[in-house]
Amino acid sequence: MTATASGAFGRDAFQLVLLRRMADFCPDLADQARGRLGASLADQREANKRWQAMVRSPRSRGALARYRSVLGPAERTEPRTIGDLSCEAHLWPLSLWPSLRFEVLAAPDGAVWNEWLVRAPGLPGPVLAGPADLRPWEATVDEVARAFAPVRPMEGTAPTRWRLAFTGAGGADGAYVAEFTYGLLQRVERTAPPHP
Known part of the structure; x- marks a missing residue:
């Protein structure tokens, strides 16, 4: 091992x-x-x-060098622009999640801005028509944010965690908070009942 x-x-x-x-x-x-x-x-x-x-x-050696030493050469590296900032996205496959990639966003100086699991380029994500479709380990932060826009990002309970608050079907399904670890959905909790 x-x-x-x-x-x-x-x-x-x-x-x-x-x-x-x-x-x-x-x-x-x-x-x-x-x-x-x-x-x-x-x-x-x-x-x-x-x-x-x-x-x-x-x-x-710095976060990006550490990932390279552990994971080897990235499967894919591509430029990214986030707002006014330019960075590089480095993606690695992991055997436990074959349809995902571990993505590290790094600044030009090598500083790491973000590291998490994302859908592999070109592969379809889950169909997320409503909160009932949100199952652990099946969706990423980006996929949930797109499916239930607008969402409200919330502070996570640890550095590797993210939370998104959203409403289902314009509020008709109630309000929810989705919790993620390393960008992968872990659980969804209803925080307000459906509108009558």
């Missing part, structure tokens, strides 16, 4: 780090995914410990 102390820290170990945070919301899905990697809970703890050590190391 790549998460052991003697092995190289690679994609499988990195996926264990993502799963550790997702297990806070969806422990059953995270356990099944960990099993597909052939990893134990001890492997997952070790992977997280090693990742945190890399992130906090005073000799750290």
